[in-house]
Amino acid sequence: MSMNISRRDFNKMFLTGVAGASLGLFGGALPAFAARHRVVVIGGGFGGASAAKYLKKLDPTLSVTLVEPKAAYVTCPFSNWVLAGLKTIPEITQTYTALANRGITIVPEAAVSIDPVKSLVTLKSGKVLNYDRLIVSPGIDFKWDTIEGYNQGLAESRMPHAYQAGPQTELLHRQLLDMKDGGTVLVCPPANPFRCPPGPYERASLIAHYLKENKPKSKVIILDPKEKFSKQGLFTKGWARLYPGMIEWRGPAAGGKVLAVDSSAMSVKTDLGMVKGDVINIIPPQKAGQLAFIAGLTDQSGWCPVNPTSFESTIHKNIHVIGDACKAGAMPKSGFAASSQGKVAAAAIIRLLRGQEPAPPSLVNTCYSLIGQGYGISVAGVYHLSPEGIAEIPGSGGLTPIDANDDQLEQEAMFARGWYNNIVRDIWG
Amino acid sequence: MPSKLKIYLTAGLIASASVPYGAQVFAVAKANARTASQVSPRGQILALSCAGCHGTDGKSVGIIPSFYGKSPQYLEEALKDFKSGARVSTVMGRHAKGYSDEEIHLIAEYFGTVWKKNK
Numbered sequence: 224m225s226m227n228i229s230r231r232d233f234n235k236m237f238l239t240g241v242a243g244a245s246l247g248l249f250g251g252a253l254p255a256f257a258a259r260h261r262v263v264v265i266g267g268g269f270g271g272a273s274a275a276k277y278l279k280k281l282d283p284t285l286s287v288t289l290v291e292p293k294a295a296y297v298t299c300p301f302s303n304w305v306l307a308g309l310k311t312i313p314e315i316t317q318t319y320t321a322l323a324n325r326g327i328t329i330v331p332e333a334a335v336s337i338d339p340v341k342s343l344v345t346l347k348s349g350k351v352l353n354y355d356r357l358i359v360s361p362g363i364d365f366k367w368d369t370i371e372g373y374n375q376g377l378a379e380s381r382m383p384h385a386y387q388a389g390p391q392t393e394l395l396h397r398q399l400l401d402m403k404d405g406g407t408v409l410v411c412p413p414a415n416p417f418r419c420p421p422g423p424y425e426r427a428s429l430i431a432h433y434l435k436e437n438k439p440k441s442k443v444i445i446l447d448p449k450e451k452f453s454k455q456g457l458f459t460k461g462w463a464r465l466y467p468g469m470i471e472w473r474g475p476a477a478g479g480k481v482l483a484v485d486s487s488a489m490s491v492k493t494d495l496g497m498v499k500g501d502v503i504n505i506i507p508p509q510k511a512g513q514l515a516f517i518a519g520l521t522d523q524s525g526w527c528p529v530n531p532t533s534f535e536s537t538i539h540k541n542i543h544v545i546g547d548a549c550k551a552g553a554m555p556k557s558g559f560a561a562s563s564q565g566k567v568a569a570a571a572i573i574r575l576l577r578g579q580e581p582a583p584p585s586l587v588n589t590c591y592s593l594i595g596q597g598y599g600i601s602v603a604g605v606y607h608l609s610p611e612g613i614a615e616i617p618g619s620g621g622l623t624p625i626d627a628n629d630d631q632l633e634q635e636a637m638f639a640r641g642w643y644n645n646i647v648r649d650i651w652g
Numbered sequence: 653m654p655s656k657l658k659i660y661l662t663a664g665l666i667a668s669a670s671v672p673y674g675a676q677v678f679a680v681a682k683a684n685a686r687t688a689s690q691v692s693p694r695g696q697i698l699a700l701s702c703a704g705c706h707g708t709d710g711k712s713v714g715i716i717p718s719f720y721g722k723s724p725q726y727l728e729e730a731l732k733d734f735k736s737g738a739r740v741s742t743v744m745g746r747h748a749k750g751y752s753d754e755e756i757h758l759i760a761e762y763f764g765t766v767w768k769k770n771k
Contacts, residue, residue, distance in 0.1 A: 277700065280708075559704050562701075562704055563700075563701040563704060566700040566701060567697060570693065570697055570700065574693060579693075581693075582693035582694045582696070582697040583694070583697070584697060585697050585698045585701070585755075586701060587701035587702075587747065587750075589704065589705055589743065601742070601743055604750075605749075605750025605751070616750040618749050618750075619746060619748075619749040619750030619751075620746050620749075620750060621746050623742070623743075631742055634742050635742050635743075637715050638705075638715065638716060638742060641705075641712070641714035641715035641716035642705050642716060644713050645703075645704075645707040645712050645714060646704050648707060648708065649704060649707055649708045652708070
């Protein structure tokens with residue numbers, strides 16, 4: 224069913240003027256007299272905003288509505304840079320003005336329920352939105368009850384998770400600024416799967432960057448329930464080079480699993496006893512965002528099963544789930560992955576609304592991590608559909624070489640900045 | 653689940669079957685008259701994620717190279733050179749190895765023409 228247009232044909236069409244029309248309608252468009260299809264997108268993060276933008280870009284005749292209660296979105300990517308003083312919160316805050324200017328209807332309200340039978344979304348105000356296709360991109364929620372003594376109140380006061388950027392990032396940043404020299408920072412990542420697999424380790428790196436310059440007698444301890452972690456070799460090498468003796472990683476055998484917290488003693492309980500911290504960052508285990516549960520889109524894993532070609536829920540028809548909340552095979556839960564999924568879902572929905580088969584999916588992930596100011600590393604992945612679901616294409620992707628020289632590491636750090644500037648424009652611009 | 657996946661996969665393989673470029677010209681020539689308002693859906697799906705680093709339609713604002721306005725020929729050659737390693741890169745080689753030559757052709761065709769609509 225592939226409808227490839229060869230270069231030669233394309234040129235021919237261009238000369239005859241046919242391609243002029245085709246170029247103007249890139250991705251195709253319905254004739255003006257056809258019914259205007261309504262697509263509603265819930266969630267204005269990396270997944271939802273990408274889907275909304277590309278639905279409208281690829282088919283300007285669509286009615287696209289983006290439901291997002293927050294007026295601005297603070298990105299998790301680069302929020303670790305804020306902890307190191309390398310970025311400010313305003314610099315990583317995105318708004319929906321440009322999307323509105325593209326003709327997308329922004330509804331600044333929370334969606335409270337979904338009726339998959341009647342195809343409607345109910346908003347907090349009681350207002351109802353009808354859809355032909357719905358995209359749900361609810362991000363993550365925390366499993367508060369998995370660490371004894373930890374709860375949302377504690378996260379908002381003494382032990383921030385800082386894994387949804389914004390006030391949580393500011394709280395952790397303030398605690399670092401207030402900490403005495405010679406203090407200990409505990410960073411406690413969860414078991415897999417969780418949002419942004421290299422995130423806790425970039426965080427430890429950039430906290431060390433701040434401490435080395437401002438409080439050099441301090442240290443960072445990572446308490447990890449996992450045997451291994453993302454980009455481990457590259458992080459470990461970078462820590463030894465930039466922050467010798469400052470970052471200590473403790474795996475499960477070394478008491479890495481946090482069982483409970485004691486906020487009055489500012490300590491955490493592990494298999495090997497209590498560990499005290501002056502700043503304690505608990506990143507709790509995660510599940511799909513709340514709306515996914517309310518709408519019955521999750522399975523027993525706590526995440527949302529989807530058709531890997533269109534990201535349509537395998538539970539509810541005409542509802543697509545993208546981003547951290549969905550089960551996307553080998554893809555990590557990252558902002559880049561969510562954006563890639565948003566585009567694939569957008570293109571698939573446009574074809575489905577016309578009664579056409581979606582093209583087979585092609586998905587990408589690129590995650591930069593900063594270890595020091597001029598020291599960047601990356602992991603890349605290109606994904607396709609295999610019998611096991613969404614899988615990485617053998618021989619592609621992978622990590623920054625472990626023997627990369629300083630020029631390459633510096634270039635990766637510069638590309639990290641360049642990546643951020645482009646992806647936020649690609650999504651919210 | 654496996655049987656469902658097999659169906660998706662089969663659909664994918666049929667759509668992406670690597671037909672030689674020359675043969676495609678004839679295969680699609682007739683279809684073009686009625687699909688003139690469509691870009692290759694496969695090319696589009698392959699191309700869209702590139703914008704995640706290079707900017708929408710390849711229009712970059714920072715240090716990452718912009719490829720907006722480049723020709724399909726230029727883009728195809730660049731991607732093939734990244735894939736082979738003839739062109740040195742940090743991350744592009746790792747990405748380019750994820751695509752067949754036919755897929756690279758489709759990506760180059762998409763970005764090599766998408767900018768013309770803005771003219």
